[in-house]
Amino acid sequence: MTAASYPVVRCDGDDCGAETSHPQAETVTQVRILRRGEGWRNRPGGRDICPDCWKDDRR
Numbered sequence: 523m524t525a526a527s528y529p530v531v532r533c534d535g536d537d538c539g540a541e542t543s544h545p546q547a548e549t550v551t552q553v554r555i556l557r558r559g560e561g562w563r564n565r566p567g568g569r570d571i572c573p574d575c576w577k578d579d580r581r
């Protein structure tokens with residue numbers, strides 16, 4: 523068990539499970555903002571979608 527705790531955003535696309543985090547993020551909200559430039563999206567209702575799922579229309 524690691525003592526390090528950091529926010530992780532997990533993709534809610536079907537059968538995906540991709541995760542992202544960011545070294546400068548202290549909250550999941552900051553992860554979403556920092557990763558938006560890479561294509562991560564946050565859908566209404568709180569679903570997070572990774573760039574691959576977004577591109578494949580698995581929203």
Ligand SMILES: [Zn+2]
Nearest residue numbers: 533538572575
């Ligand atoms: Zn995904």
